[in-house]
Amino acid sequence: MTVDVHPPGPAYSRSAPFPPTPQHSLNFYPGDATRSRVGNEAFADLPACVIIGPQTTKVELAMGAHHRFVTVAFHPGGLFRLLGLPMPELLDRPLDATDVLGREIRQVNEQLQEARHSLALKNIVEGYLLRKLGQHAASPLERSIRRMLQGNPTDTIEKIADLSCLSLRQFERRSREVLGYSPKFFARVIRFSQAYRLKVRQPHSTWTSISHQCGYYDQMHLIRDFKEFAGTTPKLITREILAAPLTLQDDLRI
Structure with a gap:
């Protein structure tokens, strides 16, 4: 970009x-x-x-x-x-x-x-x-992790590990090496980022609607992730988005 x-x-x-x-x-x-x-x-x-x-x-x-x-x-x-x-x-x-x-x-x-x-x-x-x-093809591990970005609720960590041709323990260890954190933490970052970018693109959507669209069990889980990854609550994030001179993630495609 x-x-x-x-x-x-x-x-x-x-x-x-x-x-x-x-x-x-x-x-x-x-x-x-x-x-x-x-x-x-x-x-x-x-x-x-x-x-x-x-x-x-x-x-x-x-x-x-x-x-x-x-x-x-x-x-x-x-x-x-x-x-x-x-x-x-x-x-x-x-x-x-x-x-x-x-x-x-x-x-x-x-x-x-x-x-x-x-x-x-x-x-x-x-x-x-x-x-x-060069033209090196992605490994089975990379392809399976990429599948996590699609957010399919039926794709458990165990299923993704199986697609990578690794045991669950091997998959978790290799994921930490290539991602920097565990597959479960990676899934949380994906979900948080989806929610944040959806609010950027649709600032008038309610957080209840966004939490459902992004697969949060309830709004408390969404609030927890926003406090951890954004350092503030969803309510204050809305003000921050509206006050920003420009948005840097509205064109981001994941």
């Missing part, structure tokens, strides 16, 4: 929330620097390219007058294949991509800064990833 926006108001005067999603990503910022913070910490500039692994905490992003970014959202296991790093090492820990991927990523950043159009940005990043990842 490529975005080129001019946020309203003075540069860095307002921030937009970005709560956890089930996707790992590689984010490029070829325009003005983007700043981030967690909780009440001070805002800090992000590097020109950031690796985002498993995320369990909401961050706030503040943008300059000319905000451009390219986001590569990986299918489950994709970032693990690219880096070869156990994902628990990246839990709530964004990394400067140049520290991990080296000179090549610096060259990509330089090319992105010279690009003038969204299609050029997309082609530069896609070319880099094709060179790095």
